[in-house]
Amino acid sequence: MKAYLLKRLLLMVPTLLGITFLTYAIVRLAPGDPIAAMIRAQAGNIDPKVMHADAERIRERLGLKDYDYLGDGRIDGLDKAVGVFHGYGRWFRHILQGDFGESIKFRTGSSPSSRNPFLLFLERIPVTLTLNVIAEIFIFLIAIPVGLASARRKGRLFDRASGVALLVLWSIPEILAGTLLLGLLARGGLGLPWFPVAWLHSPNSDQMGRLAYITDMLWHAVLPVACMVYGGLAYLAKLGRASLLENLRADYVRTARAKGVPERQVVYRHALRNSLIPMITTMVMILPGLIGGSVIVENIFSIQGMGLLVVEAARACDLSVIMTGTLVYGFLTLLAVLIGDVLYAWADPRVRYE
Amino acid sequence: MSEARASNPVGVPRTYGAIVWRQLRRRPSAMASLAVIVVLALVAILAPFLGGDIPIRWVENGRASWPIFKHLANLEYAAMLAFVQALLLVPTVRLLRWRAEVAGGSPWTRAIAIHLAVWVLCMTALEVLREDRLSPPSYLSRRGQAEAAWFPLIAYPREPGFAELQFKDAPPSWQHPLGTGRSGNDILVGLFYGARTAMTIGFVTVGISSLIGVTLGAFSGYFLGAVDLVLMRIAEIFMCIPRLILIILILTVIPPGVLSPLWTVVIVLGITGWTGTYRFMRAELLRIRTEDYMTAARALGIPTWRLLARHAVPNGLAPILVGATFGIAGAVFLEASLAFLNLVQTPSWGEMLNDGRQHLEYWWVWASAGGAIFLTVFVYNLLGEAIRDAIDPRLKV
Numbered sequence: 001m002k003a004y005l006l007k008r009l010l011l012m013v014p015t016l017l018g019i020t021f022l023t024y025a026i027v028r029l030a031p032g033d034p035i036a037a038m039i040r041a042q043a044g045n046i047d048p049k050v051m052h053a054d055a056e057r058i059r060e061r062l063g064l065k066d067y068d069y070l071g072d073g074r075i076d077g078l079d080k081a082v083g084v085f086h087g088y089g090r091w092f093r094h095i096l097q098g099d100f101g102e103s104i105k106f107r108t109g110s111s112p113s114s115r116n117p118f119l120l121f122l123e124r125i126p127v128t129l130t131l132n133v134i135a136e137i138f139i140f141l142i143a144i145p146v147g148l149a150s151a152r153r154k155g156r157l158f159d160r161a162s163g164v165a166l167l168v169l170w171s172i173p174e175i176l177a178g179t180l181l182l183g184l185l186a187r188g189g190l191g192l193p194w195f196p197v198a199w200l201h202s203p204n205s206d207q208m209g210r211l212a213y214i215t216d217m218l219w220h221a222v223l224p225v226a227c228m229v230y231g232g233l234a235y236l237a238k239l240g241r242a243s244l245l246e247n248l249r250a251d252y253v254r255t256a257r258a259k260g261v262p263e264r265q266v267v268y269r270h271a272l273r274n275s276l277i278p279m280i281t282t283m284v285m286i287l288p289g290l291i292g293g294s295v296i297v298e299n300i301f302s303i304q305g306m307g308l309l310v311v312e313a314a315r316a317c318d319l320s321v322i323m324t325g326t327l328v329y330g331f332l333t334l335l336a337v338l339i340g341d342v343l344y345a346w347a348d349p350r351v352r353y354e
Numbered sequence: 355m356s357e358a359r360a361s362n363p364v365g366v367p368r369t370y371g372a373i374v375w376r377q378l379r380r381r382p383s384a385m386a387s388l389a390v391i392v393v394l395a396l397v398a399i400l401a402p403f404l405g406g407d408i409p410i411r412w413v414e415n416g417r418a419s420w421p422i423f424k425h426l427a428n429l430e431y432a433a434m435l436a437f438v439q440a441l442l443l444v445p446t447v448r449l450l451r452w453r454a455e456v457a458g459g460s461p462w463t464r465a466i467a468i469h470l471a472v473w474v475l476c477m478t479a480l481e482v483l484r485e486d487r488l489s490p491p492s493y494l495s496r497r498g499q500a501e502a503a504w505f506p507l508i509a510y511p512r513e514p515g516f517a518e519l520q521f522k523d524a525p526p527s528w529q530h531p532l533g534t535g536r537s538g539n540d541i542l543v544g545l546f547y548g549a550r551t552a553m554t555i556g557f558v559t560v561g562i563s564s565l566i567g568v569t570l571g572a573f574s575g576y577f578l579g580a581v582d583l584v585l586m587r588i589a590e591i592f593m594c595i596p597r598l599i600l601i602i603l604i605l606t607v608i609p610p611g612v613l614s615p616l617w618t619v620v621i622v623l624g625i626t627g628w629t630g631t632y633r634f635m636r637a638e639l640l641r642i643r644t645e646d647y648m649t650a651a652r653a654l655g656i657p658t659w660r661l662l663a664r665h666a667v668p669n670g671l672a673p674i675l676v677g678a679t680f681g682i683a684g685a686v687f688l689e690a691s692l693a694f695l696n697l698v699q700t701p702s703w704g705e706m707l708n709d710g711r712q713h714l715e716y717w718w719v720w721a722s723a724g725g726a727i728f729l730t731v732f733v734y735n736l737l738g739e740a741i742r743d744a745i746d747p748r749l750k751v
Contacts (some may be wrong), residue, residue, distance in 0.1 A: 018591035019591055026604060030608050031608060031609065034607045037609060167732065171683070171735050173687055173691070175691055179724070180724075182711075184714070291596070299695055310602060311602065315696075315697075317606050322606055326595070326603055329596035333596060337593075
């Protein structure tokens with residue numbers, strides 16, 4: 001197990017290198033000058049002189065100093081290609097030293113002078129992860145019974161109705177669901193003001209006790225989590241149904257029935273346990289989607305997570321933050337895949353750690 | 355079996371594709387969703403005829419003209435031609451099959467190749483001979499001067515100006531069947547043009563990613579060894595790249611003048627979305643390469659590229675179709691979300707939904723836009739599920 005984990009962790013390194021390289025190459029090889037776009041987006045906010053000094057510094061830190069950003073063809077193709085590797089090397093060395101460039105829009109909370117994009121993400125990761133973990137738990141808690149129930153009633157009314165209902169749920173765009181939930185259950189006016197409109201905590205949450213703090217957070221999380229749950233839930237329930245049906249047809253189930261094992265035990269002890277295995281893999285497959293999907297949810301419900309950060313950075317053309325964001329998201333996805341594989345190996349004894 | 359013979363008098367052996375299609379035709383949900391998709395495509399292609407302020411026919415001072423054809427862009431003609439050709443595909447195959455009794459060969463590949471060649475030829479000619487005209491004169495305000503004018507179904511400017519502001523936030527009426535938005539824009543016209551964005555995103559994105567995925571997957575699964583190892587690593591990298599964040603990054607970096615945001619999104623989604631197709635194709639090839647017909651083909655000395663293109667890949671395409679259909683739904687979803695977050699500025703259903711979200715009491719705005727996204731995604735998911743059931747080997751005749 002230890003050796004397997006170590007091997008998997010080592011295999012993550014080339015993938016991470018690939019992600020960082022791709023990110024860098026895109027920024028570098030894209031037409032136009034991203035730093036210039038950044039300056040344009042900030043025009044009016046910051047004194048131009050300060051801005052240009054900032055721009056030069058950021059260019060240096062992102063390894064974008066020596067490239068043909070004027071686009072006047074002074075640097076030819078080969079030099080350009082070599083320049084990508086040089087620049088990438090410089091940028092990556094900075095990253096290894098913990099220097100991810102600097103944000104022009106955001107300051108990190110603790111110290112007003114710090115503009116390290118990585119710290120920005122560190123502050124926000126817990127928020128996004130909390131939402132995702134709660135959502136994932138609910139997805140599982142609801143999807144398994146639904147899948148089980150429709151598989152056992154295959155072809156009957158419940159199965160057909162739930163099949164259509166799940167497909168409908170799966171097809172409802174998050175942006176519509178979020179808008180409606182917010183409008184009908186949170187905002188006054190047309191709907192009922194039952195839930196908070198924005199944020200994950202009340203403004204006075206610092207003074208609350210621990211229990212009150214958690215209740216407050218859960219209260220705020222109801223609508224966003226509902227928004228994240230229904231799609232994945234539909235997908236997983238459908239998959240669970242298919243997987244259970246597959247197992248109920250298997251020889252070992254016939255054997256179990258033949259030797260007189262009660263039906264309940266056949267389903268719960270044998271078939272269900274085996275059909276959970278593909279669901280575990282799928283859980284991990286939908287995790288990146290969920291993390292990505294929480295970008296939308298965080299924006300609709302104004303939750304201060306990573307997704308909101310990235311979108312706000314994009315509106316301000318804050319290049320360092322978005323580049324860091326690509327890395328953070330890529331890393332989290334890699335980690336999710338790893339956890340999935342480990343869980344898979346743990347759940348299925350046929351998979352060996354090799 | 356006798357039925358199969360009866361419907362197949364030529365004696366051409368029933369192909370895998372024919373079996374899948376027969377299964378699919380039995381499912382009402384599949385046929386209904388296909389019909390909706392065709393209607394959506396028609397709406398997207400014919401949007402200028404359905405809503406807008408450029409007349410189809412205009413008679414002034416006794417002289418008749420057809421302004422709309424003058425102002426259609428080359429790209430719009432390209433889409434129309436492609437649609438007509440898609441409809442002509444089946445007749446062409448019939449024709450080729452009728453000739454095939456003499457000549458032999460796969461009629462589908464040939465038909466697609468012929469139509470592709472015709473399309474490229476026509477488009478090159480059009481690009482050379484014709485330039486897009488922008489900013490047509492305002493016909494709607496000069497309506498009284500014309501002796502006769504045929505306007506689109508909803509004669510109303512697509513992008514409303516100051517004059518249209520007086521009609522803003524109006525509920526559905528005869529003039530505006532789905533009401534108007536906050537700048538006086540007609541919602542139904544918006545839906546027509548949004549269908550274009552959704553269809554473009556869906557088809558082009560999945561076209562690009564399927565092409566990449568099938569090619570790389572076939573290489574990977576057929577050659578194995580070092581090729582497979584390298585391609586697998588690359589696929590792993592692409593799988594872990596967060597697509598939404600990558601698009602946001604690229605939209606930030608590329609200045610809007612160079613490439614329109616819509617095409618940026620299409621290209622990025624196309625280039626990053628191939629990993630699923632790749633893995634399916636690779637798995638199929640792993641199975642196919644050991645089949646007897648492959649050994650036979652190899653023994654006959656058929657060159658490798660032909661082996662892959664004519665024998666291996668066509669037999670592994672059915673599972674790809676499922677992924678592609680779901681992929682279209684996913685791409686529509688993603689584009690709508692990006693437009694909703696105001697990260698791409700294109701006429702899109704997502705943008706309309708964003709316009710409507712502040713004022714839910716104007717229900718026609720969000721209900722139309724949200725309903726359109728939902729319907730499109732639902733129809734593709736329905737079709738994808740039907741295809742998946744149709745290719746299930748347990749159901750095969």
